[in-house]
Amino acid sequence: MHVQPSCETAVVAPPVSLRWPKEGAARVPYKVFSDAGIYALEQQKIFRGPVWHYLCLETEVNKPGDIRTTWIGETPIIVTRDEEGRLHGMVNRCAHKGALVCLKNKDNKKSLTCVYHAWNYNLDGRLRGVAFRNGVRGKGGMPEDFDLSQHRLQPIRTEVMAGIVFGTFSDEAPPLEEYLGDRTTAFLKRNMDHPLKVLGTHSQIIHNNWKLYAENVRDSYHATLLHTFYTTFKVNRLDMDGGIILSDRKWHHISYSKRATLEASAEYMQAQVHSAQYGSELDGPELLKAWDGFDDQITHSIQTIFPTLVIQLTLNSLAVRFFVPRGVDKTELYWVFLGYEGDTPEQEKMRVMQGNLTGAAGLVALEDGCINAFVQRGTHGSDDKASFIEMGGKTAESNESSRATEAAVRGFWHGYKEIMGFEQ
Structure with missing residues (x-):
């Protein structure tokens, strides 16, 4: 049995004193990465605010009785599919004493039962029975006015888009497609709106504030410099044709490149990236063989959805990443590697092999777990x-001719500052 990590009861956020620099999203106060009051306020403003959050894949709750546990911020969540095929999202907290009700990552049951006092719930979260409700031998039990219908698991709103189940606590969050915007929705459907098959999952703890990872996946130009495997073997480089697309609200982004369109010479890149080993060869060159899955020639893309969702396509390796704050300086990063149900055995084998590029011990993504911790340590104690953040300018705008920009990073902070209510 997999027991989920403990989750401390949320507390009211202490008063926060922060005035954002006058330069706006082109500056980020280091205080936001280490201040406990700001972290607590985020749980209210973002994770329980008018924001849609990744919960799970629809294929993970495909059959009646399927159960998936997940998180919105620090709050544990249950997603279920009932006997009529309807999806439900609710807080994983018993209405009696507040204990976790579901302890496994995945399960299939006809109902939900808390192990503490055996309060039993329907798959939609309604309370259906209480052990010893009538006492024992006519003594004890619940009072006469006890009403099952007045006690249930706390529900949350859910919507499904392109095979992904999203949830929100807020009645004020706009409909999901409006929240995402047209271009974000279209690209999400490009990669994900197919019958999906989970090929493997894992998670890792990274020792940094969750927002540093949100920055990292929006930083399109560090990949050429930090991830020298990408540069050496021509997987993703700044001299490839590509661009950055921001949503209308600037909160979400798409970064893409096309391996077939290298624009600069190897001598130019070698002058820019000293650590890349351009003469290197792979013992297993089949790792980087790929087929054209789409007509647009895009071979690498990173799509982010504010605040904590990433969809990655590297050659033919398709993966969902979502990250969960575990404290002011700790984040849990989950990876879900995917294929399509229509893949041939050879295609699935290639997807699995290319999954070795990323993940906790990947040939590429290994560096990100380190570099974000370096920033966490380097900024600690420098609240002033x-x-x-001015690479590519000072504003948050799409740029479909260059990825040498921090526009998407500025877009994240534009949204963060807006929803948190921080004034310049």
């Missing part, structure tokens, strides 16, 4: 300082 701020980062400088």
Whole structure:
């Protein structure tokens, strides 16, 4: 049995004192990465605010009775599919004493039962029975006015888009498609709106504030410099044709490149990226063989959906990443590697092999777990300082001719500052 990590009871956020630098999203106060009051306020403003959050894949709750546990911020969540095929999202907290009701990552049951006092719930979260409700031998039990219908698992709103189940606590969150915007929705459907098959999953703890990872996946130009495997073997480089697309609200982004369109010479890149080993060869070159899955020639893309969802396509390796705050300086990063139900055995084998590029011990993504911790450590104790984010300009705008920009990073902070209510 997999027991989920403990989750401390949420507390009211202490007063927060922060005035954002006058440069706006081109500056980020280091205080936001280490201040406990800001972290607590995020749980209210973002994770329980008018924001849609990744819960799970629809294929993980495909059959009646399927159960999937997940998180919105620090709050544990249950997603179920009932006997009529309807999806439900609810807080994983018994209405009696507040204990976790579901302890496994995945399960299939006809009802939900808390192990503490055996309160039993329908798959939609309605209370259906209480052990010893009438006492024993006519003594004890619940009072006469006890009403099952007044006690249930706390529901949340859910919507499904392109095989992904999203949830929100807020009645004020707009409909999901409006929240995402047209271009974000279209690209999400490009990659995900197919019958999906889970090929493998894992998670890792990274020792940094969750927002540093949100920055990292929006930073399109560090990949050429930090991930020298990408540069050496021409998987994803800045001299490939590509671009950055921001949603209308700037909160979400798409970064893409096309391996077939290298624009600069190897000598140019070698001058820019000293650590890349351009003469290197793979013992297993089949790792980087790929087939054209789409007509647009895009071979690498990172799509983010504010605040904590990433969809990655590297050659033919399709994966969902979502990250969960585990404290002011700790984040759990989950990876779900995917294929399509229509894949041939050879295609599935290639997807699995290319999954070795990313993940906790991947040939590429290994560096991100380190570099974000370096930033966490380097900014600690410097609450009066701020980062400088002006690569590609000072605004958050799409750029479909260059990825040498931090526009998507500025877009994240534009949304963050807006929803948190921080004034300049």
